[in-house]
Amino acid sequence: MRVPSLALLAAAAVLVAGPACAAELIRSPGAAPAISDRRPVIFLGGSIEMGNAPDWQAAFARSLDDLDVVLLNPRREDWNPAWKPVAEDPNFRAQVEWELAALERSDIIVIYLAPGTQSPISLLELGLYARSGRLVVLAPEGFWRKGNVDITAQRYGARRVSSLEELAAVARERATALAAQRLEALQPAERLKARQPAERR
Numbered sequence: 001m002r003v004p005s006l007a008l009l010a011a012a013a014v015l016v017a018g019p020a021c022a023a024e025l026i027r028s029p030g031a032a033p034a035i036s037d038r039r040p041v042i043f044l045g046g047s048i049e050m051g052n053a054p055d056w057q058a059a060f061a062r063s064l065d066d067l068d069v070v071l072l073n074p075r076r077e078d079w080n081p082a083w084k085p086v087a088e089d090p091n092f093r094a095q096v097e098w099e100l101a102a103l104e105r106s107d108i109i110v111i112y113l114a115p116g117t118q119s120p121i122s123l124l125e126l127g128l129y130a131r132s133g134r135l136v137v138l139a140p141e142g143f144w145r146k147g148n149v150d151i152t153a154q155r156y157g158a159r160r161v162s163s164l165e166e167l168a169a170v171a172r173e174r175a176t177a178l179a180a181q182r183l184e185a186l187q188p189a190e191r192l193k194a195r196q197p198a199e200r201r
Contacts, residue, residue: 021068025061028074028098032105038182040175041070043102045126046112046138047119048075056112056164063168069175072102103128108174109135110167113149115142123149130156136174138167 024039026032033041044060047053057073064071076095083091099121103109109129113119126149129135135158139149153160161167 021066023061023065023067023069023071025071025073028076028102029094032072032102033070035105037070038179039068039070040108040178041072041106042108042110042171042175043106044071044073044075045103045109046122047114047117048121049117049119050081051075051079053114053117053119056114060110060112060164060168063165064172064175067172067175068179072106074099074102099125107134107178108171110171111135111137112164112167113137113139113143113146115140118144126152126158130158133157135159136161136167136170138162138164 024033033039042064044057046056055075057075061071061073074095080091083089083095085092087093103125109125109132111122111126113122123145126135126137130152135153137149137153137158138161139146140162143149150160152158159170161170
């Protein structure tokens with residue numbers, strides 16, 4: 001894979017993080033961006049526990065709010081615990097299908113496995129994408145299957161981090177590099193247009 005030049009990386013940093021930029025947060029069941037949308041897409045996977053886990057996704061999203069990216073958040077504000085976790089329940093099926101589609105659409109997948117939770121769905125998603133090259137995972141001390149997560153991530157080359165701050169920093173770094181690659185692929189006129197602030201387009 002070609003490595004973007006320093007000039008393109010600098011341009012991408014301006015494109016991805018600038019005064020006119022703001023991350024777009026899409027919660028389930030909102031529609032994911034179209035394939036033609038060049039913004040980096042980040043999936044916020046990890047502990048939810050039917051709403052009982054701390055809302056780490058909100059803090060994570062705020063830390064990237066200056067980036068021109070799309071954040072896909074599976075945590076629903078209208079989750080109904082009466083929905084049955086079976087394929088025949090239409091609301092439950094819609095949530096599962098939204099998450100699977102969002103994972104497929106994402107360029108970067110972050111997963112935070114909070115201590116004190118079991119997070120079986122997040123573990124399933126980790127297994128699905130461990131080999132993808134898109135996964136960044138945080139399993140702190142106290143997560144009940146930290147050893148399994150660490151060994152699986154190490155075996156398949158998934159990036160491991162040690163704090164939520166590092167998780168956000170790696171997501172920011174990857175989004176900037178991806179924006180540079182996409183900027184490099186554009187024709188000169190398109191590249192100039194892409195660098196313009198959003199309100200001038």
